[in-house]
Amino acid sequence: MTHTPRMSRFNPIRQFMLLQRYGQNHPWKYMLRVVLVVTVYGAILLALCFVPITVFGDAPLSQVWPWMLAALAGMAVCAALGAGVGLLMLRWTIKEAKVPHDADPNTLRTAQRHLRRGELSGDPQVDRLAQYLAPQFERANSNRFFALIGLVTGVPYLVFAGIQFSNGTGNTFQLFLALFVLVVFAVAWPWARRHKRNAQRLRKVYDAEHGPFDAETSPRRDERSHGDTGVS
Numbered sequence: 001m002t003h004t005p006r007m008s009r010f011n012p013i014r015q016f017m018l019l020q021r022y023g024q025n026h027p028w029k030y031m032l033r034v035v036l037v038v039t040v041y042g043a044i045l046l047a048l049c050f051v052p053i054t055v056f057g058d059a060p061l062s063q064v065w066p067w068m069l070a071a072l073a074g075m076a077v078c079a080a081l082g083a084g085v086g087l088l089m090l091r092w093t094i095k096e097a098k099v100p101h102d103a104d105p106n107t108l109r110t111a112q113r114h115l116r117r118g119e120l121s122g123d124p125q126v127d128r129l130a131q132y133l134a135p136q137f138e139r140a141n142s143n144r145f146f147a148l149i150g151l152v153t154g155v156p157y158l159v160f161a162g163i164q165f166s167n168g169t170g171n172t173f174q175l176f177l178a179l180f181v182l183v184v185f186a187v188a189w190p191w192a193r194r195h196k197r198n199a200q201r202l203r204k205v206y207d208a209e210h211g212p213f214d215a216e217t218s219p220r221r222d223e224r225s226h227g228d229t230g231v232s
Contacts, residue, residue: 007105007109013109014105017108017109018105020099020108021099023090025099027091027094031083031084031086032083035080035083038075039079042079043072046071046072047068089145092148093140093145095139096135097134103129108129111129114127114202115130115133115137115202118197118199118202119201119202119205120202127206131202131203132213134200137196137199138196141193141199142192142196143193146185150185154181154182158181161174161175161177162178
């Protein structure tokens, strides 16, 4: 039997597991908070950039603050659009199964690791959670999902960079970034397909050893959990 390692309360990976659990159970609130955090962070950066101009430069505050507001509004709109795309992808990915709201972050981390490997752990709690999350794992690594990401993010930029270079206004950085996008997809796509096959293999092995899986009864919390009930 595989021992499920216990992470400390402030372990970054543990916090990410809690964030993942919260985001999948409260997608609208999660994306709203993403927009707020990005906007507030952007406002701080803008203040750090523009305030010195008014204090040490020649431009008066009356000329600077409209540009600050315009930049902040543009940043908020981009954050909202990004959160909207993220919300659609999140809801599509967790359509068949989402992380149980009381899942222990240590068990969740171990279950995801065994899903990537395509092998059972020997721990009934971990294996049941891995089998429960397998449909989500398969959807997140599907060809359709990667095609959607490419159409939403990669293709528009590649088209934009191509137009810039055809007009003679492109630069080396744009070329490097376009090549980087292509390399990322060339590496990530086969990697995702392997993880999808491993998740399918784990489902077959689980059914062979434990019989048909009842997805209607979601896994309950690990008895070793120390009261993690959610993220506020």
